[in-house]
Amino acid sequence: MSRTAQACSEQWHRPWLWSGIERGRGLIVSAETWPPPISPLRECETFVVSRTKSNGNLGIQFCGRNASTAPTFYSSMTTAIVIFKSEAFSRNSRVGFTYQIAGCNREYNKAFGNLKSPGWPDNYNDNMDCTVILRAPQNHTISLFFHSFGIEDSSECRHDFLEVRNGSFSSSPLLGTYCGTLLPNPVFSQNNELYLRFKSDSATSSHGYEIIWTSSPSGCGGTLYGDRGSVTSPGYPGTYPNNTHCEWALIAPAGRPVTVSFPFISIDDPGDCVQNSLLLYDGPDANSPSSGPYCGADSNVAPFVASSNRVFIKFHAEYAARPSAIRLIWDS
Ligand SMILES: [Ca+2]
Numbered sequence: 159m160s161r162t163a164q165a166c167s168e169q170w171h172r173p174w175l176w177s178g179i180e181r182g183r184g185l186i187v188s189a190e191t192w193p194p195p196i197s198p199l200r201e202c203e204t205f206v207v208s209r210t211k212s213n214g215n216l217g218i219q220f221c222g223r224n225a226s227t228a229p230t231f232y233s234s235m236t237t238a239i240v241i242f243k244s245e246a247f248s249r250n251s252r253v254g255f256t257y258q259i260a261g262c263n264r265e266y267n268k269a270f271g272n273l274k275s276p277g278w279p280d281n282y283n284d285n286m287d288c289t290v291i292l293r294a295p296q297n298h299t300i301s302l303f304f305h306s307f308g309i310e311d312s313s314e315c316r317h318d319f320l321e322v323r324n325g326s327f328s329s330s331p332l333l334g335t336y337c338g339t340l341l342p343n344p345v346f347s348q349n350n351e352l353y354l355r356f357k358s359d360s361a362t363s364s365h366g367y368e369i370i371w372t373s374s375p376s377g378c379g380g381t382l383y384g385d386r387g388s389v390t391s392p393g394y395p396g397t398y399p400n401n402t403h404c405e406w407a408l409i410a411p412a413g414r415p416v417t418v419s420f421p422f423i424s425i426d427d428p429g430d431c432v433q434n435s436l437l438l439y440d441g442p443d444a445n446s447p448s449s450g451p452y453c454g455a456d457s458n459v460a461p462f463v464a465s466s467n468r469v470f471i472k473f474h475a476e477y478a479a480r481p482s483a484i485r486l487i488w489d490s
Contacts, residue, residue, distance in 0.1 A: 232264055262288035262356075269294050269373050270381040275356060275366025282318075282358055282366045290354040291326050294373035300352050301380065302345040305387045305487075306368035310358070311338035320367060323353040339364075344390050346377070378404035378473075382488075385410055390485045391473060395422075397482050402475045407442065410467040410490035418469060420452075420459040422485040426478045427453035433477065436484060438462045439470040446470060 262276045273290060275282045294300050302322065310318040315337035322345050323330040330353050336342045345352070350373065370387035372380030378392045389406055391398040410416050418438060427434040435451035437444075441464075449462050462469070467490060475482070 262286060264288075264290045265293070266291070267293045269298065270383050271371060272384040272387070273354070273367070273369040273371065275368075278366055278368065280365075281363040282356075284358055284360050284363060286356060286358045288356045289328075290356075292352040292354070292371060293326065294350040296350055297375050298350045298373035298380075299375075299377050300345075300347040300350065300371055300373045301378070301389075301392075302347075302352065303370045303382075303388050303390065304342045304344065304367065305370060305384075306365070307336070307341050308339050308364040308366060309337040310362045310364050317362065318358040318364070320354065320356045323355075324348050324351075326351040326353050328353065328355065344394055346392060372406070374405075376403065378402060379406050382406050382408045385414065386487075386489045388485060388487045389471070391475075391483050394483045394485060397478045397480075398475055400475070400477045402473065404471075404473040405444075406471040406473075408469040408471065408488055410488070412467055414467050414490035416464040416467060416469045416488050416490045417461050418464070418471075418486055418488045419461040420456075420484075421487055422483065423452060423457075423459060424455040424482050425453040425475065425484065426480045426482040429454065434475040434482075435473075437472045439472070440464045441466065441470060442468040443470050444472060 264273075271292075276286055276288060277283060292300055292302075309315075309320060312318070315335050317337070319335050319337045321335045322333045324333050324347055325331065330351075333345050333347075333352075334342065352371075356367075368387075370382055370384050370389070372382055374380040382389055389408075391404070392402060393399065408416060408418075423436070425434050425436060431451035431453040435453045437448050437450040437452075439446040439448045441447065446468075452459065469488070471486070473484065
């Protein structure tokens, strides 16, 4: 099934709300324009598209004249909302959006995002076989952080499993196969692509998984996007390498202030928090008011409560002579 909606006026269009009917099957939304663009206009002058899930604004926003460059949007649930705004629309122009019921295969060509098991937050269905390919920009490596995990446990994960491979093919080197309820350690790719396959058998399901992923050219850091999630130092739970420098920009949905807690923090340091430290900023970048520096080992650090939906995190470690790692969790 697919449906198309059109807009042709210079105003905020009433949002379209589209719903699928099959639990566990999201929607794919894509955009096109008529007539095709002839000459480029200023970015964002012609149309602004924001497509969101029904329970918040964890969607994507796209500005530009050429709809063919708009990323395809996958909803994780059966509903998608499309909001369209035009500021300078010519009389003969049209923009359209098409949706169709999606299978569970996904391909993301972007630097960061989040992944949820099919049907989340409900249990996944039986007999699923889903492939997800993450493709970050060239020269980036990907960090995959598990925030919630529950897949039917079985010996050697023979019943249901999530597997992660370093590359974009089913034959790429295996990084891990996961089932059960133990939260897997983060996965760090060696290049800019990861291949994930989720498979369930014909009986017994569980609540599935919630994953935050990001990427950066330095091997650590990137944008973290989602209403909640977690992040760790590289190599976690092992010790981070010497000269580690990570900068994470955390973005929760608008209007939802972020709280960051510290379930594990052990930063080897002589005590002055100069060479090795963690800083949290109450805003989008390092110009925002900071909290910290945090160093040493402490199991009882008070949560950091931000005033908005944006937090910037800077972790710098020149050396680690003793076992050292950090894990942070955020909620909004
Ligand atoms: Ca099963």
